[in-house]
Amino acid sequence: MTTADRKPRAFSGIQPTSDSFHLGNYLGALRQWVPIQDTADAFYCVVDLHAITVDHEPKVLHERSRVSAAQLLALGLDPEKCSLFVQSQVPEHPMLAWILGCETGFGEAGRMTQFKDKSAKQERTTVGLFTYPVLQAADILLYQTEQVPVGEDQRQHLELSRDLAVRFNTTYGSTFKVPEARIVKETATIKDLSEPEKKMSKSSPSPRGCVYLLDEPGQIRKKIKSAVTDSEAEVRYDVERKPGVSNLLNIYAALGDTTVAKLEAEYAGKGYGDFKGDLAEVVVEAIGPITRRTKEYLADRAELDRILAQGAERARQVASRTLAKAYKKVGFFPPAAL
């Protein structure tokens, strides 16, 4: 048995649907991915299959998948410690998704709040968008995953993955591990800077609401300084009455490696100007180097593709074993070697 076999298995994914990840992705999920590669046998996936559930442009998608992988490496993922890959290189994902889709109730899939939100924003809603959470369950269950580091908005999808694992195991006999979400409470939902009652997202109506990891320092400073606060001038944590300031405090505490209580004491009697100015520098310092390192990874595309091919190879070794097991359980012929 190798060391990797004895470590718990972790899996997580991110969509390559924008030119850069944002601060919500980073604090809610990606920052946890880095230490987990030391404590778990971790598989991290750029989920390009999920990305075509909404309108996309093929060349842009292809490039964004590369840029996404480069950013993940720039954040500190080490291809010798974890397996980083692009979902389309591992065909076992949609193959297991078919089986799991046949275990999922129509009403059960219809209750997914992300589907409701996303379909309300689309002119045309596809079957792919509807079955998206089933593919996500396949992503997770293929790796016999125990830990799934994600932000709060993925909790419901995780619950579905757990339900499907239990249901399949009950019907066909033990096949899948039942995964657990790993959500960091303080940064579970980073809010939009312009509309702090909403989560930070790339589809923010205000261009200043979302801080991207690849933003220039000047853009970051502008966005933080124009963040919506309130008419008081007190740096105090109160999510109900002061959602803007509370969000900024959460971001500051997480990136500045301090606590909200310490920050409240430090800024007692000072105005929002000082607080935002200091926070802007903390954010620039924390995410500034990511841009440079991302560019370095993108400068050597052959090496980047080699890293991804190696990740996909490792992923397939695990995924194909689980898929073969599930195929046998449901009465299929063994999958042909691809």
Ligand code: TYM
């Ligand atoms: P995605 O690509 O929307 O987001 C990637 C990760 O970032 C987290 N996140 C946030 N966390 C805190 N505050 C925010 N404002 C914020 N916005 C995004 C998300 O929770 C997520 O962890 N369905 C997934 C991708 C996926 C996946 C998987 C994840 C596909 N298969 C299997 C885990 C396991 C998604 O759309 O994430």
